[in-house]
Amino acid sequence: METPKTYEPLQAESKWYSYWMDKGYFYSKPDHREAYTVVIPPPNVTGVLHMGHMLNNTIQDVLVRRARMLGKNACWVPGTDHASIATEAKVVQKLRKEGIKKSDLSREEFLKHAFEWKDKHGGIILEQLKKLGCSCDWERTSFTMDPSYSESVLDVFIDLYKKGKIYRGVRMVNWDPEALTALSDEEVLHKEVNSKLFYVRYKIAGSEDEWLTIATTRPETILGDTAICINPTDERYKHLHGKQAVVPLANRSIPIILDEYVDTEFGTGCLKVTPAHDTNDYELGKKHNLETLDIFNANGTLNELGLHYAGKDRFEVRKAIEKELYDKGYLVKTEDHINKIGYSERTDAVIEPRLSLQWFVSMKELAQPALDNVMNGNIKFHPDKFKNTYRHWMENVKDWCISRQLWWGHQIPAWYFGEGPDDYVVAKTREEAQKLVAEKTGKTIDLSALKQDEDVLDTWFSSWLWPISVFDGLTKPGNDEIKYYYPTNDLVTAPEIMFFWVARMIIAGYEYLGDLPFKNVYYTGIVRDKLGRKMSKSLGNSPDPIDLIEKYGADGVRVGILISSPAGNDLPFDTSQCEQGRNFSNKIWNAFRLIDGWEVKDLEQPKSAQKAIAWFEAKFNSELAEINDLFDKFKISEALMAIYKLVWDDFCSWYLEMVKPGYEQPIDAKTLESTKVFFEDILKMVQPFMPFIAEELWHQVRERQEGDDVIIASWPEVKKVDQAVLKGFELAQETITHIRNVRKQNNIANKVKMDMFLKKNAGYNDEFEPVVIKLGNLSQFENTTDKIPNANSFIVQGNEYFIPFGDSIDIEAERKKLEEELEYTKGFLNSVNKKLQNEKFVAGAPEQVLASERKKEADALQKIALLEEKLASLV
RNA sequence: GGGGGAUUAGCUCAGUUGGUUCAGAGCGCCUGCCUUACAAGCAGGAUGUCGGCGGUUCGAAUCCGUCAUUCCCCA
Numbered sequence: 001m002e003t004p005k006t007y008e009p010l011q012a013e014s015k016w017y018s019y020w021m022d023k024g025y026f027y028s029k030p031d032h033r034e035a036y037t038v039v040i041p042p043p044n045v046t047g048v049l050h051m052g053h054m055l056n057n058t059i060q061d062v063l064v065r066r067a068r069m070l071g072k073n074a075c076w077v078p079g080t081d082h083a084s085i086a087t088e089a090k091v092v093q094k095l096r097k098e099g100i101k102k103s104d105l106s107r108e109e110f111l112k113h114a115f116e117w118k119d120k121h122g123g124i125i126l127e128q129l130k131k132l133g134c135s136c137d138w139e140r141t142s143f144t145m146d147p148s149y150s151e152s153v154l155d156v157f158i159d160l161y162k163k164g165k166i167y168r169g170v171r172m173v174n175w176d177p178e179a180l181t182a183l184s185d186e187e188v189l190h191k192e193v194n195s196k197l198f199y200v201r202y203k204i205a206g207s208e209d210e211w212l213t214i215a216t217t218r219p220e221t222i223l224g225d226t227a228i229c230i231n232p233t234d235e236r237y238k239h240l241h242g243k244q245a246v247v248p249l250a251n252r253s254i255p256i257i258l259d260e261y262v263d264t265e266f267g268t269g270c271l272k273v274t275p276a277h278d279t280n281d282y283e284l285g286k287k288h289n290l291e292t293l294d295i296f297n298a299n300g301t302l303n304e305l306g307l308h309y310a311g312k313d314r315f316e317v318r319k320a321i322e323k324e325l326y327d328k329g330y331l332v333k334t335e336d337h338i339n340k341i342g343y344s345e346r347t348d349a350v351i352e353p354r355l356s357l358q359w360f361v362s363m364k365e366l367a368q369p370a371l372d373n374v375m376n377g378n379i380k381f382h383p384d385k386f387k388n389t390y391r392h393w394m395e396n397v398k399d400w401c402i403s404r405q406l407w408w409g410h411q412i413p414a415w416y417f418g419e420g421p422d423d424y425v426v427a428k429t430r431e432e433a434q435k436l437v438a439e440k441t442g443k444t445i446d447l448s449a450l451k452q453d454e455d456v457l458d459t460w461f462s463s464w465l466w467p468i469s470v471f472d473g474l475t476k477p478g479n480d481e482i483k484y485y486y487p488t489n490d491l492v493t494a495p496e497i498m499f500f501w502v503a504r505m506i507i508a509g510y511e512y513l514g515d516l517p518f519k520n521v522y523y524t525g526i527v528r529d530k531l532g533r534k535m536s537k538s539l540g541n542s543p544d545p546i547d548l549i550e551k552y553g554a555d556g557v558r559v560g561i562l563i564s565s566p567a568g569n570d571l572p573f574d575t576s577q578c579e580q581g582r583n584f585s586n587k588i589w590n591a592f593r594l595i596d597g598w599e600v601k602d603l604e605q606p607k608s609a610q611k612a613i614a615w616f617e618a619k620f621n622s623e624l625a626e627i628n629d630l631f632d633k634f635k636i637s638e639a640l641m642a643i644y645k646l647v648w649d650d651f652c653s654w655y656l657e658m659v660k661p662g663y664e665q666p667i668d669a670k671t672l673e674s675t676k677v678f679f680e681d682i683l684k685m686v687q688p689f690m691p692f693i694a695e696e697l698w699h700q701v702r703e704r705q706e707g708d709d710v711i712i713a714s715w716p717e718v719k720k721v722d723q724a725v726l727k728g729f730e731l732a733q734e735t736i737t738h739i740r741n742v743r744k745q746n747n748i749a750n751k752v753k754m755d756m757f758l759k760k761n762a763g764y765n766d767e768f769e770p771v772v773i774k775l776g777n778l779s780q781f782e783n784t785t786d787k788i789p790n791a792n793s794f795i796v797q798g799n800e801y802f803i804p805f806g807d808s809i810d811i812e813a814e815r816k817k818l819e820e821e822l823e824y825t826k827g828f829l830n831s832v833n834k835k836l837q838n839e840k841f842v843a844g845a846p847e848q849v850l851a852s853e854r855k856k857e858a859d860a861l862q863k864i865a866l867l868e869e870k871l872a873s874l875v
Numbered sequence: 876g877g878g879g880g881a882u883u884a885g886c887u888c889a890g891u892u893g894g895u896u897c898a899g900a901g902c903g904c905c906u907g908c909c910u911u912a913c914a915a916g917c918a919g920g921a922u923g924u925c926g927g928c929g930g931u932u933c934g935a936a937u938c939c940g941u942c943a944u945u946c947c948c949c950a
Contacts, residue, residue, distance in 0.1 A: 006915070190950095263876095278950090388879055389948065396878095396949085495947080526947095563901075564887045570946085572887065580902070584913045590913035597912070638889070640902065656912080663911040737919085744919055750910055 009553025028075035079142035177300030215267025257392035409456030601666035611660035732768035
């Protein structure tokens with residue numbers, strides 16, 4: 001035949017993807033159907049597809065494709081995120097390579113470069129997702145800096161400002177001295193590093209030769225010290241209460257203050273306090289009204305307060321000051337010390353805590369509905385356990401610093417008209433600002449005299465509007481789309497961004513539309529390599545997803561990724577899983593080849609085929625019900641595994657073997673038709689996971705009318721399951737397995753037909769005998785009332801089967817086997833009896849448990865009797 | 876330091892309210908097979924102190940306590 005032996009995915013994939021696109025199957029517009037909406041977690045415009053995206057988007061595509069088959073109007077909105085810091089860093093880097101410095105460009109010139117960069121690279125991930133088969137509505141592709149999106153971001157800023165939820169304030173921020181911007185806590189990575197603990201002595205003011213010794217990891221900040229703090233309970237330092245100390249080199253006197261915050265165990269128990277350069281010290285400073293001395297410039301060099309170190313970098317100064325302190329007798333000793341230091345996620349610069357004037361959102365009140373509606377289950381988390389983490393964070397939510405000292409992003413719509421702390425207004429345009437200034441001051445000033453805030457908004461301040469703004473929900477309130485698609489259904493994302501993104505979307509949802517943004521949040525895990533390390537570009541331990549697709553096929557990779565990826569658990573990824581996926585594709589392919597190769601003749605339908613069809617019908621429906629349930633619980637990888645087993649074990653290994661005609665024999669039309677219908681049902685169930693091969697085979701198994709495509713076929717409906725058929729088949733299955741074992745143990749080839757005799761018990765069900773004869777390859781299957789001597793025998797559900805030895809006899813081996821089984825069964829009976837003789841058990845256990853124990857006892861007794869008979873019959 | 880998870884076969888994980896879906900699945904492993912859809916395959920098989928120790932109970936992988944190991948988040 002011309003059908004190849006193995007499935008070749010690549011051609012099929014590009015063919016069917018463009019076919020689906022041409023047919024507009026991914027396109028959605030509001031109609032009478034129930035909406036099913038998913039918004040993609042927008043990847044950064046800087047990114048390339050990595051395994052995390054593969055996992056995340058495969059899950060979304062599975063959900064969307066299944067929803068489409070369930071008759072819903074499925075809409076998956078794709079898009080990208082402008083990613084202020086990361087993108088700006090990339091653009092600066094690229095310009096630097098071309099010999100252009102950012103500082104030489106105007107804001108407008110820089111943004112032009114940035115947009116060029118975005119146009120060139122911004123869509124890479126989305127293009128790659130097409131290779132994976134993602135059925136996004138590409139006509140809806142959004143970008144967080146699209147004009148109307150930007151407008152909604154500014155509107156929200158202005159609105160929150162008017163509501164008093166946005167304020168400007170001095171705060172200790174995480175300062176990135178390289179990027180010259182404040183970072184959110186989430187953008188700071190804490191790493192353990194080997195550093196040194198410096199013990200430095202300070203003279204007690206007014207004393208001749210009295211000293212105290214502090215321990216610090218940052219001796220360069222000594223010049224910014226404004227107090228020494230000790231624990232009031234520390235007996236060692238009672239004598240210092242109320243005194244002052246002199247800062248080395250700076251020769252300033254500073255107070256010695258008392259606070260329980262100080263850990264008496266750490267270092268010397270004397271803490272130097274530098275409120276301008278340490279978060280905890282800043283809090284101490286506020287509490288004790290300390291002076292704040294900022295000794296650094298924005299770029300991490302020291303300013304004039306750094307005395308003779310002015311203009312030098314902080315790390316350079318650390319070395320130099322160590323020497324100077326030593327030379328002048330202040331340095332008592334140094335110790336090796338391990339501590340955690342914050343690094344910029346983007347530039348890897350050491351974060352400098354810095355006091356700075358920033359914009360904040362006050363979160364406490366805004367967060368309340370977002371907390372309540374997750375805790376009460378209006379929004380469901382999968383897995384549920386993440387609610388705990390969420391609650392803890394939301395109950396202790398801190399104000400959100402939303403300004404970033406960057407150009408790429410949404411420029412803050414605040415306009416300054418003077419130098420005073422209050423000389424600004426918040427407005428969308430310069431003209432509106434002019435009006436507001438007039439209202440505020442009574443004076444009309446020139447448009448050109450207004451200076452817009454230089455900073456842009458935190459990227460999350462735009463992405464928190466994503467489920468709303470992709471439908472223009474704020475710029476065109478109440479439009480048809482927002483009414484139809486919002487709230488969206490399911491969000492698939494990583495637990496790492498539960499706070500910066502998920503929580504904030506929920507907040508924005510309730511604040512602006514008075515409703516939840518999505519009903520379910522499915523948290524994926526982190527994709528790790530074999531060694532348990534997170535897959536990342538910097539480690540170089542991630543396979544290139546596109547290479548994987550080329551090697552194993554998109555369907556194979558999708559299966560490989562999902563086959564062992566329960567919600568919320570990390571996914572230890574190995575390419576062997578893709579191999580498993582590819583093998584599964586191939587299995588389906590070959591099942592098709594078998595069916596496709598059958599020649600139809602006008603024959604009577606064999607009994608075995610009739611029974612096989614009845615059984616698979618029942619089996620399919622009971623599995624379908626189970627799979628639907630797994631989907632409803634978002635147990636996606638378990639649903640996939642159930643489908644995998646249904647296809648491989650039940651359909652291929654059992655069903656097809658039962659209906660398969662002999663070599664080069666024709667098949668009857670009825671059986672062929674039933675088989676094709678089953679196969680089509682299987683393709684439907686496989687479609688969400690393996691869309692390409694499903695579509696390919698859907699079109700090969702039958703001639704199709706225009707528009708009869710599996711991607712839009714109806715998901716099978718669960719029909720009533722005939723439990724009796726399932727039960728009856730179990731007996732046949734067990735019997736066949738025993739027959740195969742007899743063959744194996746006696747080295748009897750499958751081709752050799754065997755005789756079998758049955759001594760049946762009362763409840764015996766003979767329905768599947770034709771199947772047993774076919775798959776057991778029996779020449780005869782007769783009833784007997786007597787035991788057959790010198791035969792292999794086994795017992796299934798109390799029925800005794802005999803396969804005469806024929807020529808090959810090994811009575812001793814048989815005897816040994818029977819004795820072992822007898823021994824085991826007696827032991828089992830003993831354990832059951834123990835329970836039944838325990839009066840407390842009999843009194844306390846429910847009736848159904850007792851009944852099952854009694855049945856166990858009866859079964860065991862019967863089996864023992866049979867085994868003993870058999871032993872006796874061996875001659 | 877605070878909070879939240881996790882610990883079941885060699886690996887990755889299921890295991891609802893304690894009791895026949897109770898010790899499971901997939902992969903891997905072992906043993907036979909080039910059986911006429913598929914060796915990317917077929918058939919068969921083995922594997923566990925359910926992290927340790929206590930407790931509650933007639934009965935614990937499951938509930939409670941405690942210890943250990945480990946991951947994540949926050950400071």
